[in-house]
Amino acid sequence: MAKQILVTGGLGFIGYHLCKRLLVLEPASEITVVDNISSTKLNYSDLLGYLKLHIQDVESLPDDLGQFDEIYHLASPVGSLGILGKSGRIAGSILGLAEKVAKMATYSKSRLLYVSSSEVYGRNGQQLESVEQIVPCKRGARMEYALAKLTAEHVLLNLAMEGDFQLRIVRPFNAMGEWQSSNIGFVIPKFFEAALAGRDLQVFGDGKQIRSFCHVSDLVDGIIQVQAKGKINNIYNLGHPDNVIPIAKLADLIKELCASNSEIRYVDPVSLYGKRYIEAFDKIPIITKAIDDTGWRPNVNLKSGLTRILNHYLEIAGPQIRHPIEANMPQDLNA
Ligand SMILES: NC(=O)c1ccc[n+]([C@@H]2O[C@H](COP(=O)([O-])OP(=O)(O)OC[C@H]3O[C@@H](n4cnc5c(N)ncnc54)[C@H](O)[C@@H]3O)[C@@H](O)[C@H]2O)c1
Structure with a gap:
């Protein structure tokens, strides 16, 4: 049976490029995309016919939507302006989405890749995955987003430790690329x-x-490499130092x-x-952990x-x- 892959947020900027790369790397697989088209709108007509597409909110999906070997979870409120418009509802959305994909991953006993964010570091400078997190004394949409992304990491790590799915997490730094909004x-x-x-x-x-800006082609390569070769329950920075x-x-x-x-x-x-x-x-970003564990390196x-x-x-x-x-x-x- 063909490998089954689910991409949430697959019609967004990074998700679109990820799907295109997966279609090339995994031609025998079946890719399902769920996206409610609430954010970036880009022309994804070149993907139609190659994917199973569900235009709906991830939270409204049944836990048994499919028997997925791999899940890439990207759906999220995004962008300094995108989140500003959802202030006060950002955290609820990010955590609700994380709990839903955890249930779907548990149903399938999948590999789950969660796309978190470098915003979780919450402070200036070079950042390592092992750094102790601090919460800056600031109030605003960006902090709600950062703390929700960090909390979602913990929720997923705790659920994954019960052993029902295999979790990896990436923290992308700023991305750039074609079709970014x-x-x-x-x-x-x-x-x-x-x-x-x-x-x-x-x-x-x-x-x-x-x-620091990482081209989306490098970023999606990193996401795929961490899904394939990253250590279970580990977190990886992805960016171009x-x-x-x-x-x-x-x-x-x-x-x-x-x-x-x-x-x-x-x-x-x-x-x-x-x-x-x-x-x-x-x-x-400091990306030595991703390089050491997966062999990935950004090139652009x-x-x-x-x-x-x-x-x-x-x-x-x-x-x-x-x-x-x-x-x-x-x-x-x-x-
Ligand atoms: N772009 C960056 O620089 C960057 C940096 C760090 C982390 N990230 C993370 O990468 C992921 C993708 O970001 P992006 O830049 O492609 O943003 P994007 O807004 O282009 O893509 C997100 C997609 O998720 C969809 N979505 C949002 N909520 C949904 C829901 N409840 N149900 C179904 N679909 C939903 C949107 O419609 C959109 O297509 C996000 O999780 C974001 O936090 C992005």
Whole structure:
């Protein structure tokens, strides 16, 4: 019988690229995707016909939807802007989803890969999986998201220790890539769309905040490698430690790549989005554990990743792309 794979959130940015890679790597498998299309809207027509698709909320699924060998759980409220709109309901959603996939994984005795987030570190700098977690004294949507992701990790680890499914967890740092949405708060598509349209690139604060960007092709490889070779009940950082850049320099770089005459404008995000907005901490991954245990390594450097995205805008999407479901959301939020 063909290997059965379930991807939750498979029509989102990372899930779409993950499904495409799985279809190539596992041509004999059957892939089921569940997505309620509540977030990123992208054109997934190239996947249709190759997947079993359930357009519905993961929480409404029966525990016995299928006998899955592998589950990749990505469905979640996402993005600094996406979560701001769901403030107060983020944690309930993340934990409800985790409990549901645990039941589905228990039913099938599956391998379960949970996509958590580097936000769980909650502090500046380089981060190791073994670091002791701290809870910053901040109140806002980002903290609700970070703490819920961390709690979901603990819920799943505790349930997995009862032995009914085999758990691995990844903590991605910032991702970049083709089809990432500007409208739920991701900075790279925001800068590209502004630079290509001749609008100002809005940099939050002094622009010195540091991010490291991992191309989605590398990230999905890492997710698949951890599912296949990661140690059971272990957590793995996934990111690209060499692709580190302050946001102001990222704006310069994207402007230059686009040969754009746009201005760079420094703005206070709190004045735009209110006190529930919290700027992310500086994020720099340490990925030695993933490299040692799985052999995975990211390959796409920042400039080639950005060039791929630029080509995608120019050749396929066009700079004015707007996703209908996101049209009513507030604009201009840096991730
Ligand atoms: N993009 C990043 O930089 C990044 C970094 C760290 C972690 N992550 C994690 O990776 C995962 C995927 O993120 P993404 O960037 O692809 O976001 P995305 O918003 O593009 O994808 C998430 C998908 O999940 C779906 N979804 C949300 N709630 C659902 C529900 N209740 N039932 C069914 N479907 C639901 C959405 O419709 C969307 O298609 C998330 O778990 C996110 O927390 C992303």
